[in-house]
Amino acid sequence: MVNDGNNDYYIDYEKMARHRKINPKKVVIMIIMILVLFLFIWIVKNLLGLIFKTQEYKAQVLAVQELEKVENERKKEEERLRQLRIPKLTQEGKDNISKIYSSETKRAFLTFDDGPSSVTPTILDTLKQENIKASFFVLGSRVEALPETVKRIYEEGHYIANHGYSHSYSAIYSSPQAVLDEFNQCNEAVKKCNRCTRI
Numbered sequence: 072m073v074n075d076g077n078n079d080y081y082i083d084y085e086k087m088a089r090h091r092k093i094n095p096k097k098v099v100i101m102i103i104m105i106l107v108l109f110l111f112i113w114i115v116k117n118l119l120g121l122i123f124k125t126q127e128y129k130a131q132v133l134a135v136q137e138l139e140k141v142e143n144e145r146k147k148e149e150e151r152l153r154q155l156r157i158p159k160l161t162q163e164g165k166d167n168i169s170k171i172y173s174s175e176t177k178r179a180f181l182t183f184d185d186g187p188s189s190v191t192p193t194i195l196d197t198l199k200q201e202n203i204k205a206s207f208f209v210l211g212s213r214v215e216a217l218p219e220t221v222k223r224i225y226e227e228g229h230y231i232a233n234h235g236y237s238h239s240y241s242a243i244y245s246s247p248q249a250v251l252d253e254f255n256q257c258n259e260a261v262k263k264c265n266r267c268t269r270i
């Protein structure tokens with residue numbers, strides 16, 4: 072019995088002890104529930120992350136596909152324009168070629184090898200003045216040295232032909248592959264020239 076000054080009352084210690092007694096089953100169930108809850112949150116979080124990443128990946132794939140499509144269209148258009156610029160072999164042209172040695176008309180075909188060089192602009196001036204088209208068999212090494220001149224040859228309507236890269240016989244004829252390399256190098260040099268700006 073306890074006296075707090077005003078009232079007397081009993082404290083039921085047994086009851087308190089019963090209340091305080093922890094039921095191990097309930098504790099285990101609670102722990103399991105908490106774990107299940109955490110597991111659930113973890114699964115949901117990962118699932119959402121996975122869904123988000125999948126969406127992001129799909130968007131990236133679509134963007135890349137779209138870029139590829141645009142690039143392909145651009146290349147197609149570029150090729151179409153290039154084909155338009157290339158002179159076509161007409162029936163008239165074929166006939167002219169077959170008659171080249173027997174024709175009554177006397178013709179001379181001008182070709183210039185090993186250029187471009189410092190004299191090429193003078194040749195171009197003369198050709199322009201006389202309204203004559205010629206063929207220029209260029210060397211890749213010279214093309215790299217004088218890209219603007221090659222551009223001028225092209226712009227003034229002359230034919231550009233491949234004469235190898237170095238003109239060094241010992242290098243060119245060292246192997247069949249060396250011959251191919253020479254011609255490919257020259258091709259590359261001319262292609263690069265297409266991007267140079269005319270002075």
Ligand SMILES: [Zn+2]
Pocket residue numbers: 184185234238
């Ligand atoms: Zn030559």
